Amino acid sequence: MELGLTSFPTVSAAAVLDLYDVLSCHQVLTQRNCCQLNFRRQDLMGVEKRVPLAFEKQLWALGKSASSIENIGFVVGTQINPNAQGVLSHLLSVAEDLREAVYLYKKYIVLMNQCEKIDVIEYEWGLRILYLTDYDYEYTQISTERSLSAMVTWARYLTQDKFTLLKASFKYNKVSYFTEYISIFGAKLKFNQKETFLDIPNSVADLKIKTASAYIKEILVKRIEHKIKVLFIDASIKEKVTLIISQKLHCDACSSDIVAQRLNMSRQTLHRKLSKEDSSFKLILSDVRKEKVMGYLLDKSQSVESIGGLLGFKDSSSFYRAFKSWFNTTPKAFRLALQAQTADELVEQHLW
Structure with missing residues (x-):
């Protein structure tokens, strides 16, 4: 590779x-x-x-x-x-x-x-x-x-x-x-x-x-x-947005307005450029949250109730709905499966 x-x-x-x-x-x-x-x-x-x-x-x-x-x-x-x-x-x-x-x-x-x-x-x-x-x-x-x-x-x-x-x-x-x-x-x-x-x-x-x-x-x-020049100049807008959201998600500072400001462009320009890359702010935000959630669930010190906030959700019901759409199960059930090391099928189907 x-x-x-x-x-x-x-x-x-x-x-x-x-x-x-x-x-x-x-x-x-x-x-x-x-x-x-x-x-x-x-x-x-x-x-x-x-x-x-x-x-x-x-x-x-x-x-x-x-x-x-x-x-x-x-x-x-x-x-x-x-x-x-x-x-x-x-x-x-x-x-x-x-x-x-x-x-x-x-x-x-x-x-x-x-x-x-x-x-x-x-x-x-x-x-x-x-x-x-x-x-x-x-x-x-x-x-x-x-x-x-x-x-x-x-x-x-x-x-x-x-x-x-x-x-x-x-x-x-x-x-x-x-x-x-x-x-x-x-x-x-x-x-x-x-x-x-x-x-x-x-x-x-x-x-x-x-x-x-x-x-x-x-x-x-x-x-x-x-x-370093290659690292930053050649990065796509989608990749840059992904990085910013990943860094600021837990601070509840990942709105499209804030991300656009970090990239020195208007919100409309940001959405237009993402659309040209066949992506959107909403889709990237969901993908970042989905990627992060497994790490939180593996961390025994984090309660399921607190994970939604760390992922930038405003309330627990929004977090549970999103999680259900990602993995067709609840966060608690998924965590139990991970702890029991029986989540192979879930991982293969939804994470990799």
Whole structure:
């Protein structure tokens, strides 16, 4: 399967490979559900390959439902496999120092995952890396754990220095595997905060990267600039609308007016362009909701009653009617089937 750069939104195949292997190692990803995913490990081989974000989301849903690896974000994020580096990872490995690597990461993170982003704030004492992901709401914690633990793990690997952070802050609640946070981020941790960030002192930001190469860096930057241009210019209106709805669905901010504003066009122009692509805003909204609902149902912490709101429905009756039209059953019945692992027929008929 050769996946083009215009699949939108997409992630680097190299970034998904570790997740795939961890799930396989813990027997969460079996031959049976591999067939359901209609994907093979060899599809993730190659530093310049890309895969649809939807595939990574399906893997995260499987991982989140597995009680055997509650800390799956950390397990994946702390993997060190130099042979599976993507183009962005190669670029960071030839930066002059950690400060430059952070800014390169901020600029080009979209190449790794089109739904993740960071900001960097300079202080007298050092850098604050703000994690501002647009990742789906239901995977915020595990994607944060994976991304931030990967940042620290690779930074230590590239500088060959076991540095300590000044502070780490997280939006979500304190976790049961708190000692793992300390081993990665240090002792100064705060949870239930307004922002997620890592504070790095100047002494750490100025650490030299052992494999720095100005010549290779220049070549890789040109290659990355070209790839990013292809990613965004060639994306269809339908693909762009799908991404925006996917990002904003849980905020109840996915009306056609708001999406049109994000795309710098009028609502009428948006509908006209979607019609030319044999699509519509209503159809895309329904497809995104249908794709997301399985991940929510696999998440045991979400009640069926709350899922409708997370999908942007104004009331539970609207959610139940839509779900019935998608799967010809109720959300509760479908969840029971998933938990009992007897939903093969439903998945094959309605999701894949």
